[in-house]
Amino acid sequence: MKTLERPPGVLSEPEWRVEGRDKVTGAARYAADVRVPNMLHAAFVSSPHAHARIVKVDASAARGMLGVRAVITGADVRPARYGRRLQDWPVLCWDHALFIGDRVAAVAADTPEIADAAARAIAVEYEELPAVLDPEAALAEGAPVLHLDPSPYLYLGGKRPTVPNANVQGYGLHEHGDVDAAFASAHRTFEHRFTLARTHQGYIEPHATLLWLDGDVVRVVSTNKAPYGLRQQMAACLGLPEEKIVVDAGHIGGDFGGKGHSIDEFVLYYLARATGRPVRAVMRYADELQMSATRHGGTITLRTGVDREGKFVAHSARVVFDGGAYAAGKPVATLMPGEAMVTLAGYHLPNVRVEAMTVYTNQIPAGHSRAPGQPQNVFAAESHVDLIARELGLDPLELRERNAIRGGEIDVEGDVWHDSAAHEVLATLRREARWDAARGRGHGRGIALGARPSGRGKSAIALRLDREGRVEVLTAVADQGGGQHTLFQRIVAAELGIPLDRITVRRGTTENTPRDAGIGGSRVTPVQGGAALEAARKLKAKLDEVAPGAPFAEAARRAAPLEIVAEHTSDANVNAVYAYALEVEVDRDTGHLRVLDAVLVADVGTVINPVAARGQLEGGFIFGLGQALMEELRVEDGRVTTTNLGDYKLPTIADAPPLRIVLLTDSPGPGPFGAKSVGELSNPGVGAAVANAVHDACGARVFSLPVTAEKVFSALRTERRAGPQEGWHTDAVRE
Amino acid sequence: MSTHDLRFTLNGERREVTVPADRLLIDVLRDDCGATGTKLGCAVGVCGACSVLVDGELQSACLLPAVFVEGRSITTVEGLAKHGELNALQEAFIRDGGFQCGICTPGQLIAATALIAAHPEPSDGDIREWMMGNLCRCTGYYGIERAIKSAANV
Missing domain, CATH: 3.10.20.30 (Beta-grasp domain)
Incomplete structure (x- = not known):
């Protein structure tokens, strides 16, 4: 294992958020806080049918209302479609509506109340079509094709990969080793199928947009966390040059993947153009829950063969995600959640076949949600591994120890790990969670192991030095709560060897900052942080050139004013490993479960922001716990039925159990000073740890998320009647 | 109307x-x-x-x-801040990780102000009961609890 250089001393100084004062005084500006003179308000008309042909839109009554400044329909925007990678979502539908909530008309009016009244006055005639509500139905032969002619859809950055079926959005097939031969010679083979609920990211701030035309420039104040990404998507969709669009992102009130996807920005352009005035839209939370890009639901079938020592010799998987009506919410090239193919993370797997796909249905479109693909896959994987351990009569932790990946071994994607902290993580978990101690009556303990790669991508950052030796960091990186601006401050201070208070961080727009990849995919620390470090190094080199050997203050006096722009690409494939141990108590009479205690061991490399790193891990745990225990975006016949935050349950402070986090910092990551990414490390493993703990406590196995009292109760009843469940589980023994 | x-x-x-x-x-x-x-x-x-x-x-x-x-x-x-000076609760929210994105923070600070007014030395149960109506999606609530305790010196 590589060892770390000693991190610079400034990193041990207390962390004080650069934007902290603004956030605790109410001064921090979010998109919905911005007002401009003459601003109009938008409202929308959306389809009440899951699949329908639009016969006629009659907006005459709305157009005649006092205070209504514009009404537009699909005919006014045709053929404009938007999306993060594949632009397949109509700005307003003109021929077909593909889910309940798909928009068919838009209004701009003097007040939000007038806009709403006008939207209600628009009469739309539909012809209902058969709805395809399930991915397997969409894949069946003869199923209605939801996107009849995708050939004009723009695919940003290259050519859309081919798909095996017209209702497939994205598809992947990976194979390495000789998986059929390995299954044939396996000692025992296990197969399980898991079902995952759709969930919502649950940010507290709804999407908000304010857009106006300034001559031939489109100005956009947005909650989008990747301003350059939005600019590119808008330029492609609207047929404008990128430099004629200026995106200003400000503070973002929670993201978790959901703020990379914009909806209102595209239609507001048409309303602003029609009225010549600024137009504002703030999504209602009810609309957030019914039309923004959710976490994918789906089914995951895993098959693993083991040898006599319990080593995983063969693994195959089929992952079918319900992509909903549009693929627009997915930014990655495959048009699948980023980790869709990672079905058994953190293990040595010499023979693998994984097939994954996202499928079009007449459901709410799915997109990216914190660690996209992982909460689903880790739930399936770590439930599967636990079930295998039980069948083999092995301690679940020991089975993981026998199979966890080491340096030089190959993972489920066919990548050879240079280095692995997996065994150290498991050994630490065994010790810290007192795994070998006896459990209380009615108590159970469950573990989950996982791994997530540090983010990759390219970014640039500018530094400006003045004569007083002050450094300004100029970045396009928005602030969605990860602490990125404080991260840049600490990295630059550390590298230049100057106090933190000499450095200010200024966020700019796409008009006045270097191009940036945007927040996402655990990218900020290695990529944008790497750019900050690179910029500081270049500045230092420049000062050495101007004033060799001089102290910083003197060199700055001589060299300033000075501006440095540095670009950085981080493409290293380095994984961070984590493991959970959870203790639960289950009431066998009701299925009610309570998480009593949690231990998280996380391999994070060097910590730059100690408060933020802890906060990300703690927050990720509760995010994962919500999805493990209570969160489900329920849908009936294509209609979301959890349409407010009372029905869609998010965890409260009363749901937070004691959590102990043990950080492993010796295994260096690709980020500055050996840092790794932590933002998406702690949420994916919680679901499986809960399900495994419940099984340990009462013998009931829940094969789907969330693990609710009803499901535990039902599993307990099934078990009482018929012994251990067999329906989901096959086990072929070979001698 | x-x-x-x-x-x-x-x-x-x-x-x-x-x-x-x-x-x-x-x-x-x-x-x-x-x-x-x-x-x-x-x-x-x-x-x-x-x-x-x-x-x-x-x-x-x-x-x-x-x-x-x-x-x-x-x-x-x-x-909450008087003459530009942050109060103890505001300082604690910054120091102890009481916020990340900050969107719920105004509400959390107001709820915590009411809590401390009612219970100057709040117990864990008081904190849970009073703060249950304020959702935070970022922190997992641990930082908020630390901040309230340190501001109230408990």
Whole structure:
């Protein structure tokens, strides 16, 4: 294992958020806080049918209302479609509506109340079509094709990969080793199928947009966390040059993947153009829950063969995600959640076949949600591994120890790990969670192991030095709560060897900052942080050139004013490993479960922001716990039925159990000073740890998320009647 | 819709606005008074982002018709710092990781202010009971709990 250089001393100084004062005084500006003179308000008309042909839109009554400044329909925007990678979502539908909530008309009016009244006055005639509500139905032969002619859809950055079926959005097939031969010679083979609920990211701030035309420039104040990404998507969709669009992102009130996807920005352009005035839209939370890009639901079938020592010799998987009506919410090239193919993370797997796909249905479109693909896959994987351990009569932790990946071994994607902290993580978990101690009556303990790669991508950052030796960091990186601006401050201070208070961080727009990849995919620390470090190094080199050997203050006096722009690409494939141990108590009479205690061991490399790193891990745990225990975006016949935050349950402070986090910092990551990414490390493993703990406590196995009292109760009843469940589980023994 | 002339105090300053009967306090604060520190989240009184104090009592501004604050005194996040000095709770939220994205923070600070006024040395149970109505998606609540405890010296 590589060892770390000693991190610079400034990193041990207390962390004080650069934007902290603004956030605790109410001064921090979010998109919905911005007002401009003459601003109009938008409202929308959306389809009440899951699949329908639009016969006629009659907006005459709305157009005649006092205070209504514009009404537009699909005919006014045709053929404009938007999306993060594949632009397949109509700005307003003109021929077909593909889910309940798909928009068919838009209004701009003097007040939000007038806009709403006008939207209600628009009469739309539909012809209902058969709805395809399930991915397997969409894949069946003869199923209605939801996107009849995708050939004009723009695919940003290259050519859309081919798909095996017209209702497939994205598809992947990976194979390495000789998986059929390995299954044939396996000692025992296990197969399980898991079902995952759709969930919502649950940010507290709804999407908000304010857009106006300034001559031939489109100005956009947005909650989008990747301003350059939005600019590119808008330029492609609207047929404008990128430099004629200026995106200003400000503070973002929670993201978790959901703020990379914009909806209102595209239609507001048409309303602003029609009225010549600024137009504002703030999504209602009810609309957030019914039309923004959710976490994918789906089914995951895993098959693993083991040898006599319990080593995983063969693994195959089929992952079918319900992509909903549009693929627009997915930014990655495959048009699948980023980790869709990672079905058994953190293990040595010499023979693998994984097939994954996202499928079009007449459901709410799915997109990216914190660690996209992982909460689903880790739930399936770590439930599967636990079930295998039980069948083999092995301690679940020991089975993981026998199979966890080491340096030089190959993972489920066919990548050879240079280095692995997996065994150290498991050994630490065994010790810290007192795994070998006896459990209380009615108590159970469950573990989950996982791994997530540090983010990759390219970014640039500018530094400006003045004569007083002050450094300004100029970045396009928005602030969605990860602490990125404080991260840049600490990295630059550390590298230049100057106090933190000499450095200010200024966020700019796409008009006045270097191009940036945007927040996402655990990218900020290695990529944008790497750019900050690179910029500081270049500045230092420049000062050495101007004033060799001089102290910083003197060199700055001589060299300033000075501006440095540095670009950085981080493409290293380095994984961070984590493991959970959870203790639960289950009431066998009701299925009610309570998480009593949690231990998280996380391999994070060097910590730059100690408060933020802890906060990300703690927050990720509760995010994962919500999805493990209570969160489900329920849908009936294509209609979301959890349409407010009372029905869609998010965890409260009363749901937070004691959590102990043990950080492993010796295994260096690709980020500055050996840092790794932590933002998406702690949420994916919680679901499986809960399900495994419940099984340990009462013998009931829940094969789907969330693990609710009803499901535990039902599993307990099934078990009482018929012994251990067999329906989901096959086990072929070979001698 | 009838309109009403309202007089109330916002963070110690007297305000006068004329509003229709159905106008909600959140809109009066954010749009009529320009006090955008208080946030609108769920709009159904569940998330707590719009928490304000009305005569010291914790209220959801997204549910409260503005006419009910006639003659009353409202405290929002903008009223917590005195003469530019952050109070102990605000300092603690920064130091102890009481926020990340910050969208729920105005409501959390207001709820915590009400909590500490009612229970100057809050127990764990007091904190859970009082803060349950304020959702935070970022912190997992641990940082908020640390901040409240350190501000209250418990």
